Amino acid sequence: MKAEILVIGALGNVGCEVVKELQAKGISVRAADLFPEKINERFGAGVEAVGFDFAKPETYQAAFHGIKKMFLLRPPQITDIQKMMVPALEAAKAAGVIHIVFLSLIGIESNTVVPHYKVELWLRASGLSYTFLRASFFMQNLNTVHRAEIRDLDIIEVPVGSAKTSFLDTRDIGAVAAVALTETGHENQAYDLTGSEALDYYQVAEQFSEVLGRKITYTNPSPIKFFIRLVQRGTKIIFAVIQTWLYNNTRKGMADTVTGEVKRLLGRDPIKLKQYIEDYKLNWKKD
Ligand SMILES: NC(=O)c1ccc[n+]([C@@H]2O[C@H](COP(=O)([O-])OP(=O)(O)OC[C@H]3O[C@@H](n4cnc5c(N)ncnc54)[C@H](OP(=O)(O)O)[C@@H]3O)[C@@H](O)[C@H]2O)c1
Structure with a gap:
């Protein structure tokens, strides 16, 4: 068809x-x-x-x-x-x-x-x-934007202090999108999609260490240090500014909202960060 x-x-x-x-x-x-x-x-x-x-x-x-x-x-x-x-x-x-x-x-x-x-x-x-x-913030940023630093340097470099993030797996977004595209009742609706837990990056690093079997450290740089590091690594200034600004919102506690929308729409819990790291662990395997 x-x-x-x-x-x-x-x-x-x-x-x-x-x-x-x-x-x-x-x-x-x-x-x-x-x-x-x-x-x-x-x-x-x-x-x-x-x-x-x-x-x-x-x-x-x-x-x-x-x-x-x-x-x-x-x-x-x-x-x-x-x-x-x-x-x-x-x-x-x-x-x-x-x-x-x-x-x-x-x-x-x-x-x-x-x-x-x-x-x-x-x-x-x-x-x-x-x-x-x-x-909310994708878990998959950790195997794209942050992949190399985790795999090669065993660090997560994000300038957000101990602020929390309600990480969301893109597989859950895909599942919700498929529901909204194939079922009725979703017309003219707005859904706040998040994971089921808000975690700080110390907890994220701990979960990475457990699953990968090696120590991953959250470096918690200042925003300015983070920005300079991005530019030094070749990120275009405009994208470095946008990334630093986005993380600044997280730093201010604006990324920690947890909603029940994924569960309500899919009838199951959202994927947890630990499961995501398990499923994607080859991404951070050292060569
Ligand atoms: N990252 C997060 O945490 C987060 C959270 C909430 C919302 N969002 C939003 O999610 C969106 C990004 O989704 P994503 O991560 O799935 O994006 P993505 O992985 O970058 O995928 C975008 C796709 O569109 C293609 N594309 C690029 N330019 C195009 C053009 N001119 N016409 C048609 N296709 C084009 C890209 O091809 P190439 O790869 O070849 O360029 C790529 O395949 C953004 O709007 C972002 O703000 C992100």
Whole structure:
């Protein structure tokens, strides 16, 4: 059957989990990303692979044709929503898309400077139905952004003092997105998605040490030291500023909210950090 559900960013952290969840439910899915040739490699031939780039209007037709519902995210590189995302959203609407499940940020109501806020505003005014998945900090940042420092230096370098974070596994976001894309009752809803526990980075390092069988230390640098370290390692200044700013919010205690939304929506507990470290431990194996 031709797919009526489209997943944008299908090769990314969250998009790939959305595709896997839909596949597991036996639902036809079209998966879109910058490099379509990698999509069937990742998910097998059963998934419709399509090249899609927000910056290239010529890719919109193939992506949106015949689609009713879509999973949308804002790729981290995109900051100008009006210029870079709205044309694609308008094309999706014109092509017949009726419902959009958008990956947003927890706390966005009081954080209106982030680009996601503009996407939410556009969707609210669009006449389309929407579900906002307002996610807390991903566990998977620890095997992407922080992978090398944990694997090679046995440290976790985050400038947040002893503030806590309600880490969320992207596999849980994928599962919630699949529910919102395939069941009714999620129209025009916003869900604050978090894990089931808020942990400080001393506890995170302890759990890493237990599972990996070697000592992992939380270094707790000051924000300025963290920023300088990022730039020294080659991070572009703008991204170093954004990362330091995001962690500053965590440092101020703004990332520790725990909600019961994942359990309510999935009927099971969210994945715990310990389980995540077990499942991903090869990522931090020394060569
Ligand atoms: N990290 C967190 O803790 C956290 C928490 C809450 C919400 N969020 C939000 O989650 C979103 C990121 O999700 P993610 O981690 O799944 O992202 P991701 O892993 O970076 O995936 C984004 C995908 O989109 C692709 N892409 C990049 N530019 C594109 C373009 N112009 N057109 C179409 N596709 C493009 C990327 O390809 P390439 O990889 O080839 O560039 C990638 O495959 C962000 O909006 C972020 O703010 C993050």
